[in-house]
Amino acid sequence: MTPEKKDKTIQTEHFTLRPFQKGDEATLQKNINNPDVAKTLTRVPFPYTEKHAKEWVARVTNPELKNEIHFIFDFGKGVEGAISLDHLNQKDRSAELGYWLAQPRWGNGHMTEAAKAITTYAFTNLNLIRIYAYTFLNNPASSRVLEKAGFKKEGILRKAIGKEGKHLDANLYALINPEFE
Numbered sequence: 001m002t003p004e005k006k007d008k009t010i011q012t013e014h015f016t017l018r019p020f021q022k023g024d025e026a027t028l029q030k031n032i033n034n035p036d037v038a039k040t041l042t043r044v045p046f047p048y049t050e051k052h053a054k055e056w057v058a059r060v061t062n063p064e065l066k067n068e069i070h071f072i073f074d075f076g077k078g079v080e081g082a083i084s085l086d087h088l089n090q091k092d093r094s095a096e097l098g099y100w101l102a103q104p105r106w107g108n109g110h111m112t113e114a115a116k117a118i119t120t121y122a123f124t125n126l127n128l129i130r131i132y133a134y135t136f137l138n139n140p141a142s143s144r145v146l147e148k149a150g151f152k153k154e155g156i157l158r159k160a161i162g163k164e165g166k167h168l169d170a171n172l173y174a175l176i177n178p179e180f181e
């Protein structure tokens with residue numbers, strides 16, 4: 001992944017998707033520190049402390065970070081969500097999509113808009129063939145986002161994701177670059 005590609009900013013109709021930057025810690029913590037946001041995310045703790053936010057921003061702004069690209073939702077008020085491509089795999093030309101949005105922004109089609117923008121970006125600029133995502137079975141809104149963005153459900157992975165001492169089933173969704181369908 002070249003640095004130029006990692007630094008890309010994507011403008012959509014309603015917001016900008018841009019990389020994390022120093023100074024994002026406070027709004028990240030404010031908007032992600034919400035049990036309704038954390039409960040359907042695989043790796044985000046609740047409570048989400050200032051220390052978590054500081055460590056996360058330091059991690060994702062490190063130029064040495066490999067195989068992950070993170071964008072924040074910028075409506076002009078700091079971090080009001082994020083969407084990422086993780087486990088970028090050059091050999092298989094695949095990546096995992098993950099995302100969250102600040103609760104006051106839910107229900108306006110924003111995540112669908114972002115998912116479409118980032119998958120187009122990934123197919124066009126990163127040369128990917130397959131983008132996949134997991135949703136918990138109790139998260140129909142996220143499954144719906146993926147379906148609206150063109151993803152197809154490939155199955156249910158049983159007891160696939162450990163969260164707070166439980167091992168939960170997850171839907172597996174994937175979108176294939178139309179050039180390779």
Ligand SMILES: CC(C)(COP(=O)(O)OP(=O)(O)OC[C@H]1O[C@@H](n2cnc3c(N)ncnc32)[C@H](O)[C@@H]1OP(=O)(O)O)[C@@H](O)C(=O)NCCC(=O)NCCS
Nearest residue numbers: 037040099100101106107108109110111112140141142144
């Ligand atoms: C899931 C999440 C990203 C959705 O973001 P959003 O911007 O509200 O999503 P959109 O508005 O683009 O689309 C949501 C769709 O789900 C539908 N939906 C919402 N709640 C639903 C429910 N309980 N059951 C079924 N569908 C539901 C909406 O009606 C909409 O579909 P429609 O356009 O056909 O009406 C947001 O709720 C979130 O950040 N949740 C917490 C973190 C999370 O779960 N991340 C994903 C982990 S896999």
